[in-house]
Amino acid sequence: MLPNQRLVSLDAFRGFVMLLMASSGFGLAQMAAVHPESWGWQQIKFQVSHVPWQGCSLWDLIQPSFMFMVGVAVPLSVRRRRQEGQGFFSMSWHALIRSVILVLLAVLLSTRGSDTQTNWIFPNVLAQIGLGYFFLVLLTRMGWEYCVAAIILILCGDWFWFFQHPLPTPEMITSLESMKPPAEGFMQGAFGHWNIHTNAAAEFDRWFLNAYFPRAEPFTYNSGGYQTMNFIPALATMLGGAVTGDFLLGSPRSNGHKAARLLIIGIACLLVGSILGFVICPVVKRIWTPSWAIFSGGWVLVMLSFFYWLVEVAGQRRLVFPLVVVGMNSIFIYVMHSLCAGWISQQLAKHGMAALFATTWGPVIEKCSVLFVLWLLCLWLYRQRAFLRL
Numbered sequence: 001m002l003p004n005q006r007l008v009s010l011d012a013f014r015g016f017v018m019l020l021m022a023s024s025g026f027g028l029a030q031m032a033a034v035h036p037e038s039w040g041w042q043q044i045k046f047q048v049s050h051v052p053w054q055g056c057s058l059w060d061l062i063q064p065s066f067m068f069m070v071g072v073a074v075p076l077s078v079r080r081r082r083q084e085g086q087g088f089f090s091m092s093w094h095a096l097i098r099s100v101i102l103v104l105l106a107v108l109l110s111t112r113g114s115d116t117q118t119n120w121i122f123p124n125v126l127a128q129i130g131l132g133y134f135f136l137v138l139l140t141r142m143g144w145e146y147c148v149a150a151i152i153l154i155l156c157g158d159w160f161w162f163f164q165h166p167l168p169t170p171e172m173i174t175s176l177e178s179m180k181p182p183a184e185g186f187m188q189g190a191f192g193h194w195n196i197h198t199n200a201a202a203e204f205d206r207w208f209l210n211a212y213f214p215r216a217e218p219f220t221y222n223s224g225g226y227q228t229m230n231f232i233p234a235l236a237t238m239l240g241g242a243v244t245g246d247f248l249l250g251s252p253r254s255n256g257h258k259a260a261r262l263l264i265i266g267i268a269c270l271l272v273g274s275i276l277g278f279v280i281c282p283v284v285k286r287i288w289t290p291s292w293a294i295f296s297g298g299w300v301l302v303m304l305s306f307f308y309w310l311v312e313v314a315g316q317r318r319l320v321f322p323l324v325v326v327g328m329n330s331i332f333i334y335v336m337h338s339l340c341a342g343w344i345s346q347q348l349a350k351h352g353m354a355a356l357f358a359t360t361w362g363p364v365i366e367k368c369s370v371l372f373v374l375w376l377l378c379l380w381l382y383r384q385r386a387f388l389r390l
Helices: 008-022 024-034 039-047 059-083 088-110 125-142 144-164 170-175 189-194 200-212 228-250 255-279 290-313 321-327 330-357 362-383
Strands: none
Touching (some): 008 290, 008 321, 008 330, 059 125, 059 290, 125 144, 144 290, 228 290
């Protein structure tokens, strides 16, 4: 493969992931709320919602897919910069600047209009990528062997950090009842080390966010159980993407063989992650447990293998074009959705769509209309050859 040649399948898969994110569930969860007795609607709602703690739905795979694809893109970037004559310090400086920008952008998006000052929290996906990106580039530059070794060390170290943290006492659990945590967030036995709000990462945040950042009120907990230190095991996910990207870009094997290899490894990861989820630690996305990192990585590889086969083997580039225009501007659609989705909905309602939004299928029409506007903006940028880069 030529150094500057793009794999359209990667852009298509990234676009698919970003469209899911920007769809806000296509309004299907709101529709399911109107049909609480319908088994079918409740199954749909489960797939377009995040699980409370343990387990996995389609919506839970959006973030690991996005982060995995960040890793996939890094080997190509490293090769290109080497060809341009950039050395270690130049690449490292660029990676560090990108990391800082991503973290600051995440903090900006996390600070709502009702906040009286900057809300210094870091569970946002951009912050998680930013916190790990510098290390991702350094390890990728060293080679895939170092990436694999780092994945093993990170996941084992993360497991031990949680495991050695004291189990929650009955008094701690009672004091947390006012937070209204999900019942499945409190597990018995050794799995109690990964309970919501009482785990090692939650304790770290109660110290870190209060000790080093100005706050209007002391930080006590994240309502969803997301933590700053998730970025460390999430780095393993991005490193998995880097190893995959190195394989796709550098292997001389046929595209069909590559697609098959992705599928086989993906299925193996699903099996290993599921087994670890029963015997080592629970599968919890909100604190990115090692079993989750492997299990979700398996699903990402399975989905990526399909897109790789569809585009690079079957040659269906025209079919995935609507996804490609989004995949090549993933940061743009993420930021626009975060900042402008509500405003776009309001403008559509003002200009003739209010009646449609009020119908039985109104939530679906509204979310899909906002998504279509965002897609049109990505299409316009694509035709202008304008791509947001950090």
